Each structure stands twice: as structure tokens, then as C-alpha cells.
Amino acid sequence: MKSAITALFWVIDMGVKAQTLTKADIALIASILVLSLALMLPNFWHKNESLTAVVTVNGEQVKSVKLKDLTQGYDYSVNGAVIRFERDYVVFTDSTCKDKICVHGGKLTKSGDTSACLPNGVTVTLKGEKNGIDAITY
Amino acid sequence: MSAKGTDYSLLARKVALLGILGAQALVLSYLENLIPAIPGLPPGAKPGFSNIVTMFTVSSMGLSSALYITVIKACFAGLTRGATAFFMSLAGGILSTVTACFLFRIKSRPFSQVGVGVACAVMHNIGQLAVATVITGTVYILHYLPLLLIFALVTGTVTGYILKVLMPVLEKQNRLFIK
Numbered sequence: 544m545k546s547a548i549t550a551l552f553w554v555i556d557m558g559v560k561a562q563t564l565t566k567a568d569i570a571l572i573a574s575i576l577v578l579s580l581a582l583m584l585p586n587f588w589h590k591n592e593s594l595t596a597v598v599t600v601n602g603e604q605v606k607s608v609k610l611k612d613l614t615q616g617y618d619y620s621v622n623g624a625v626i627r628f629e630r631d632y633v634v635f636t637d638s639t640c641k642d643k644i645c646v647h648g649g650k651l652t653k654s655g656d657t658s659a660c661l662p663n664g665v666t667v668t669l670k671g672e673k674n675g676i677d678a679i680t681y
Numbered sequence: 682m683s684a685k686g687t688d689y690s691l692l693a694r695k696v697a698l699l700g701i702l703g704a705q706a707l708v709l710s711y712l713e714n715l716i717p718a719i720p721g722l723p724p725g726a727k728p729g730f731s732n733i734v735t736m737f738t739v740s741s742m743g744l745s746s747a748l749y750i751t752v753i754k755a756c757f758a759g760l761t762r763g764a765t766a767f768f769m770s771l772a773g774g775i776l777s778t779v780t781a782c783f784l785f786r787i788k789s790r791p792f793s794q795v796g797v798g799v800a801c802a803v804m805h806n807i808g809q810l811a812v813a814t815v816i817t818g819t820v821y822i823l824h825y826l827p828l829l830l831i832f833a834l835v836t837g838t839v840t841g842y843i844l845k846v847l848m849p850v851l852e853k854q855n856r857l858f859i860k
Contacts, residue, residue: 548831550835551831551834551835551838554835554838554839554842555838557842563793563794563795563842563845564793564795564796565791565792565793565796566791567791567792567796568792568793568795568796568799571792571796571799571800572796572799572834572838575799575803575830575833575834576831576834578830579826579827579828579830579831579834580827582826582827582830583827583828599817599818599819599821601817601818602817602818602819603818640763641762641763642762642763642766647717655824656824657821657822657824657825659813659817659821659822661765661769661813661816661817662763662764662765664816664817664818665817666817666819666821666822668819668821668824
């Protein structure tokens with residue numbers, strides 16, 4: 544994240560030195576930067592409250608797990624994807640899709656984290672108590 | 682008779698050039714798929730080097746030629762990675778090609794190649810996210826949007842800059858076919 548912004552500034556600096564960047568370019572980059580930072584603000588408004596993992600298949604919710612209630616982790620297989628629920632995280636452990644992009648997606652640890660297996664239509668997301676994050680209904 | 686002969690010859694040369702450019706786009710997209718997924722970023726976020734070819738085709742040969750390349754890229758993604766990849770590549774590609782055409786047609790040329798590269802990358806990502814939202818049927822996938830936008834800024838700048846550097850080479854390649 545920070546490396547991305549550093550990389551961005553370095554690239555812009557290189558562009559300015561080479562006299563490639565116009566003012567319109569910088570305006571475009573700046574506005575997109577501001578927009579994405581604004582979109583990230585809701586993520587910082589929560590504390591570590593109890594997380595609920597929600598699994599949806601093709602748009603319909605099929606499973607909801609309160610992570611704090613788990614005494615031990617378990618695997619859950621749905622529509623070709625295998626999801627592992629633990630107290631601290633949720634992760635795709637296997638899938639029948641060709642890419643296995645979902646498995647490489649990493650662990651979901653905080654509210655709002657999402658992972659999806661698109662070919663199988665499975666998504667997993669962590670929701671907090673406040674439920675403020677899925678209000679992407681501007 | 683000679684006029685008709687000239688037209689066909691030009692068309693054939695255009696087709697050949699588009700073939701070469703399309704092959705270059707495919708090679709670039711294949712190579713960047715070999716890069717392993719970076720943790721923290723949504724897997725599938727790739728530096729869009731194939732956009733270099735698309736942007737150049739839009740600027741030198743027009744929108745319809747560039748759309749051919751976009752469709753070829755999407756078909757390639759569909760053949761090697763599955764139907765989802767086809768739709769995502771198609772959506773992102775069409776959106777970014779149309780945006781590039783739009784930006785290049787503005788008379789006063791306010792954007793340099795870098796700006797167009799950024800816009801291309803951003804629109805490509807937005808198109809892909811839109812398809813992902815439709816496929817999964819949830820809104821949660823949009824959580825990827827902020828991080829993806831920032832990543833698109835970086836890759837778009839790099840892509841645009843590479844395009845600027847490669848411009849003379851690509852134009853020379855064009856001149857080999859289209860006098």
C-alpha cells in the first residue's frame with residue numbers, strides 16, 4: 544500500500560523530469576488518488592469487534608459464521624470451493640477452478656475483507672457489527 | 682482495375698499489421714500472467730502491458746482496428762483461462778479502448794501518453810470489477826476498488842511512459858506495412 548504510493552510518486556517524478564507529464568495528466572492522477580483514498584475511509588472506522596463470515600453463491604447467501612464462536616477451525620465445501628473458517632481468519636483452501644485465484648487471495652482478517660472464486664460464483668466476506676462497510680450504495 | 686487492386690492491397694496490409702500487433706498484445710498478456718499473485722493485491726491485478734499495444738492501435742489506426750485487438754485478447758484469455766476471464770477481459774478491454782479513443786480525439790491533446798495510460802488502466806479495472814460484481818451477484822467485491830484504483834494509477838503511469846518511449850519503434854513497424 545505504502546509502496547504503491549511511493550512507486551506512484553517515483554514514476555510521476557520520472558515523468559516530470561522527462562517532461563512527459565502535462566498538467567491534465569497530473570490532475571487526472573491526483574483526482575483518482577483522492578477518490579480512492581476517500582473510498583478507503585469507511586475501512587478505518589471500525590474496531591476489532593466480532594466478525595461474521597458470510598458466504599454467498601451466485602448472489603444468494605448460503606452461510607453465515609460468527610468467528611468468535613468457533614472453538615476450532617473447520618472446512619466448508621460449497622459449489623466446488625473449499626473455505627476454511629478459523630477464529631482469526633477465513634481463507635479459500637481449495638477450488639475446482641482452473642486459476643485458483645481465490646486460493647492465492649490470502650487470508651481474510653478484518654471486516655470488509657473479501658475473497659471470491661468467480662468461476663464457481665462463490666464469495667466470502669467478513670462483516671463487522673456495524674455493517675457500515677457494505678453501504679457502497681452511494 | 683488498378684484502383685480496386687490498390688484497395689485490396691491496402692486492406693491486406695492492414696490485416697497483416699493488425700495480426701502482428703495482436704500477436705504482440707497476446708505475448709505481453711501471456712507473459713504478465715506468469716507473474717505470481719502479489720499478496721495484498723487482488724490476484725488478477727496485472728501490469729497492463731498489453732494496453733500499450735491497444736493504445737497505440739487506437740492512436741494510429743483508429744477505434745475499430747483497436748477493437749479487433751481487444752476482442753482477440755479477450756478470446757485468448759477465454760481460451761486459456763476460462764469463460765470468466767473472457768468476459769472480464771472483454772469488458773475491461775472495451776471500456777479502456779473506448780476511453781483511449783475518446784482521450785486521443787480531444788483536439789487540444791491535454792493528456793500525454795501517460796495520462797491516457799492511467800485512464801486506460803483505471804477503466805480496464807473498473808470494467809473487470811463490474812463484470813465480477815455481476816458474476817458474483819454481491820456488492821462486496823467492490824471492496825477491491827480503492828486498492829485497485831491506486832494500483833491502476835501506478836501501472837497506468839508505467840504503461841503510458843513505456844508507450845511514449847516505444848512510439849518511434851511502433852510507428853516504424855507501422856510504416857513497414859502502411860506506407
